[in-house]
Amino acid sequence: MGTDNQTWVREFILLGLSSDWDTQVALFVLFLVMYLATVLGNFLFVLLIRLDSRLHTPMYFFLANLSLVDVSYATSIVPQMLVHFLAKHRVIPLLSCAAQLFFSLALGGIEFVLLAVMAYDRYVAVCDPLRYSAVMHAGLCARLAITSWVSGFVNSLMHTVITFQLPTCTNKFIDHISCEILAVVKLACVDTSSNEVAIMVSSIVLLMTPFCLVLLSYIWIISTILKIQSPEGRKKAFHTCASHLTVVALCYGMAILTYIQPRSSPSVLQEKLISLFYALLTPMLNPMIYSLRNKEVKGAWQKLLGQFSGLTSKLAA
Template sequence: MGTDNQTWVSDFILLGLSSDWDAQVSLFVLFLVMYMVTMLGNCLIVLLIRLDSRLHTPMYFFLTNLSLVDVSYATSIVPQLLAHFLAEHKAISLQSCAAQLFFSLALGGIEFVLLAVMAYDRYVAVCDPLRYSAIMHGALCAKLAITSWVSGSINSLMHTTITFQLPMCTNKFIDHIFCEILALIRLACVDTSSNEVTIIVSSIVLLMTPLCLVLLSYIRIISTILKIQSREGRRKAFHTCASHLTVVALCYGMAIFTYIHPSSPSVLQEKLISLFYAILTPMLNPMIYSLRNKEVKGAWKKLLWKFSGLTSKLAT
């Protein structure tokens, strides 16, 4: 194809979920409520950890990072999605599309590495509890968190750069809810097999490698738990990992289904998976850690008790 026909587009049109106005209004209300719950839940988790000194531990340091990632990921996608539900012309500029792709990929990658780091933290807590404080010291926790953020950002920068070097010709209709990498690659008017291979390779490095580390950690954790003599001891040890294990299953499962085999999911499945990551997972994570974690529930009760006492004093 000649270069004269490879016209670079200046903006894109997002086709979204539905063209029916009533459906779009209903979805706007639903996703707005879910987004508000997501923001409130994660911000409260961060605030709770900040205020309660008992939660100033490596586990909750990483949970703070996870909440910040969830809030940022949802914010990179949902506000634009909500605006487009009520807009007649659902356009997004090339620059905004590139920024959205970068942040969504970066934050997704950060979360996968961060979950592996949290699994290592649980491994040390269960398998080597006497040396936990010595191993998981502040400097190591900071380095592990920085590694998560840097690795996800570098991977995203690479994919964003090579994706937007593809000539899109006159294709400007993205059949998706946001500027997602697979949807953008489908617009290119050149062979994109190298891009698809790059996605698979980076998925193995940034998705499967952390997943293998998570599985290895939990194999060791389960082996250690089974050696505990008392039933109460086994229950308590497993309970410390249950919340993290639930989040791991939610996050890694959908990502493997989407990116290890890029041609497998249908367009509708891709949209639903993106909604899952953008809205449902960030909303569920603080709930999972609040409902299944005794320390967090205890901190909530303590904070509410203090708040109610302060309210009573102000009322009198």
């Protein structure tokens, strides 16, 4: 009897955002356009960094990593969501659900650690510019990037294994747009207090610790900028950090709203909207933010477009 009650379902049903067909079609078109813009924008941004030697610096190395994380994160959620918009039954097999949870959780963790690493890079650039090249050498950059990726995947593997060991009995309706960890844990028909504590602890380690490091870095950066006598110098120093600060505010703000707050909130709708924000809007905006606010990137785009235009003219002639 006990073994019958504590079973593991073989598939889940995602409730998604809406059950109205017209709404689903409209959302499909909107999110498809946003996803394609995300993939294209980040791909072109990584290609630009690869092709322009002026962008072969630590900051753009980390930005290329961030773009890869953004595209991968969006891909772990959005294609399956788009299929479900046009499907009668929004079924996702157990293994697919586990894979989605694993990759989305891992990539989210990697992004937070990467943003902290980028804050350290900006700290060295502003507070110790003469030693920047010596401190942020290629070996350190590679180690910091590898640490970001490994920490995200290790944390995710641990949570995925623990989460999918929980018996769900007959519960298989996930009230979310994807197999998000909190939504899946809610399906368990046993006490999940230890799981919720583990999620909170890992959120503190992989979210709040990097966030505190970002804050500490920017306290030093701002205090250094304020000591610069020249208004032009202060403006230039601030511009080197403005794009990163914007992305930090977007990413950390939404994550803290989701994972570091009382049990009673956020609402299910809030959770879905925040997940959409992460999966679509943030990855789409990141390359735009860095392209619009960085003179080096603007110059690289102009150079690339000029070369492309010249090549097109030669071929036409």
